[in-house]
Amino acid sequence: MQQTLADGVVTLWEDAPGPFSAGLVVGMGASDETFTTSGITHLIEHLVMAQIGRRPINYNANVDIHHSSFVASGDRADVLQFIEDVALHLHAPDTSRIAHEAKVIGIESGTYGPPALAEALRARCGYRGAGLTSAPEPDLGGVSAQAVTELTGRLVRKDGCVLVLTGEPADDVRVPVPDGRPNRADDAPFLSSTTPGAVRGYSEDEVTISFLTPESSEALGMLVTERAFDTLRMRDALSYQIEDHTMALHGHGLTAIGADFAEERAPEVARALRREVQRLVTEPPTEAEVDHVRSQLRHRLEDSTAAFDVMVEEAGRLTRDLPARHHSTRIEAEMAQVQGEEWNRAIAMAQDTMLVHLPLEVWEADDAEQFDDLPFDGRRIQSADEFPTDGEIFLRRRSRLLPRRLAVALTGDTIAMRHGGEMRRAAWSEVVGVAHEGDTRMVVFADGFSFGLRGRDFRRGDKMLAQLDACTADVRFADTDLWLGYFG
Numbered sequence: 283m284q285q286t287l288a289d290g291v292v293t294l295w296e297d298a299p300g301p302f303s304a305g306l307v308v309g310m311g312a313s314d315e316t317f318t319t320s321g322i323t324h325l326i327e328h329l330v331m332a333q334i335g336r337r338p339i340n341y342n343a344n345v346d347i348h349h350s351s352f353v354a355s356g357d358r359a360d361v362l363q364f365i366e367d368v369a370l371h372l373h374a375p376d377t378s379r380i381a382h383e384a385k386v387i388g389i390e391s392g393t394y395g396p397p398a399l400a401e402a403l404r405a406r407c408g409y410r411g412a413g414l415t416s417a418p419e420p421d422l423g424g425v426s427a428q429a430v431t432e433l434t435g436r437l438v439r440k441d442g443c444v445l446v447l448t449g450e451p452a453d454d455v456r457v458p459v460p461d462g463r464p465n466r467a468d469d470a471p472f473l474s475s476t477t478p479g480a481v482r483g484y485s486e487d488e489v490t491i492s493f494l495t496p497e498s499s500e501a502l503g504m505l506v507t508e509r510a511f512d513t514l515r516m517r518d519a520l521s522y523q524i525e526d527h528t529m530a531l532h533g534h535g536l537t538a539i540g541a542d543f544a545e546e547r548a549p550e551v552a553r554a555l556r557r558e559v560q561r562l563v564t565e566p567p568t569e570a571e572v573d574h575v576r577s578q579l580r581h582r583l584e585d586s587t588a589a590f591d592v593m594v595e596e597a598g599r600l601t602r603d604l605p606a607r608h609h610s611t612r613i614e615a616e617m618a619q620v621q622g623e624e625w626n627r628a629i630a631m632a633q634d635t636m637l638v639h640l641p642l643e644v645w646e647a648d649d650a651e652q653f654d655d656l657p658f659d660g661r662r663i664q665s666a667d668e669f670p671t672d673g674e675i676f677l678r679r680r681s682r683l684l685p686r687r688l689a690v691a692l693t694g695d696t697i698a699m700r701h702g703g704e705m706r707r708a709a710w711s712e713v714v715g716v717a718h719e720g721d722t723r724m725v726v727f728a729d730g731f732s733f734g735l736r737g738r739d740f741r742r743g744d745k746m747l748a749q750l751d752a753c754t755a756d757v758r759f760a761d762t763d764l765w766l767g768y769f770g
Contacts, residue, residue, distance in 0.1 A: 288451035309601030317714035321419030377427035398540025402492035411470025444597035483639035498535030
């Protein structure tokens with residue numbers, strides 16, 4: 283793999299068998315969205331591809347956590363014309379098709395990443411930055427043309443694009459996007475959470491375990507998964523599929539391992555996954571395990587037929603100002619992390635930062651406050667005794683259907699809701715979205731927590747909603763039954 287410049291764009295290229303292939307990787311993904319515009323990069327990908335039309339080549343597009351990629355293979359001239367046209371349409375997408383493509387995306391029901399990784403990112407980042415990978419798309423049909431062009435105008439720049447080719451670049455390469463660096467927002471920080479611990483997962487059919495390591499360690503994730511496979515599938519018949527996913531995040535590596543489970547056996551699967559991570563302390567990888575992981579990495583990274591896909595992965599790193607790695611360097615770095623002192627550092631951090639993501643059926647069982655010895659992360663759930671006494675207090679109407687202590691407090695800085703013996707309080711800046719329908723609101727917070735309100739349930743309910751709406755006007759979105767369906 284070689285790195286050079288072509289038409290002012292960083293370019294990775296390598297001679298590879300098969301038809302000529304090219305890809306344009308743009309540093310624009312789910313992490314560049316907000317909660318109320320969640321899915322906008324997916325929408326932009328659709329707008330661009332709709333303008334591309336039919337071509338005598340194979341082509342596709344994909345949106346990931348941090349970048350979008352547009353790839354094609356076939357006759358060189360046709361493929362490079364595809365790349366040029368994609369660049370043109372990215373810079374000036376046809377916003378007249380927003381409503382149409384939003385409907386198509388609603389049918390597609392795609393996601394930005396695998397479920398296990400989405401669970402890990404939601405728990406650690408909430409509904410900001412990379413955590414938006416897991417966010418629903420609340421109102422894509424209501425995304426404005428201005429929001430689309432503002433995002434592409436900020437991010438589609440030559441210094442934020444990487445070209446990938448399976449042949450040496452020449453004067454026939456054109457990438458007509460503006461010069462300069464993209465104006466990306468700062469990465470959203472990790473949420474404050476208790477680790478090791480347990481958190482509510484949103485998958486109904488998968489248990490996930492996640493942890494951080496000093497460096498991104500694909501080899502470590504593979505090792506844990508192989509051991510979990512031997513236990514959960516081959517020995518105990520508790521799972522069919524166990525998959526690992528690793529990414530670089532905030533200067534560390536994030537690994538997420540997901541496993542499906544037999545009916546009502548989710549707790550056993552969660553305990554087994556946790557044991558496999560804990561077992562790494564006392565049972566480091568054997569020589570045979572290390573050799574097996576190395577052979578798997580070599581098979582994936584050194585296969586000439588996969589050279590293009592590997593270069594696209596490395597192009598994604600370049601859009602985030604991370605260096606591209608040759609496959610031999612990448613394998614060497616990965617294997618170093620499962621041996622010696624690097625292994626000890628990785629395992630220590632994995633133990634300290636481990637989260638077990640449990641399906642709702644486990645989370646709600648017996649109103650448990652912990653899973654085994656792991657505390658559930660309540661995320662700012664406080665005692666109702668701490669309910670504020672300042673600001674506007676709105677009490678429930680008299681009704682047998684409403685909790686006795688239901689109340690809402692709105693101050694200049696915060697919103698709080700008391701429900702039973704618990705209370706949730708957060709700053710207005712932590713509200714990332716408010717779904718609207720009639721007198722009903724669903725307030726969504728940056729850490730993934732949400733609660734619903736109906737004006738009819740409160741004394742002076744109209745005033746409460748007016749104040750709430752005034753404080754959250756910039757994060758309002760029309761409901762698409764994803765949130766307010768709770769009220770029926």
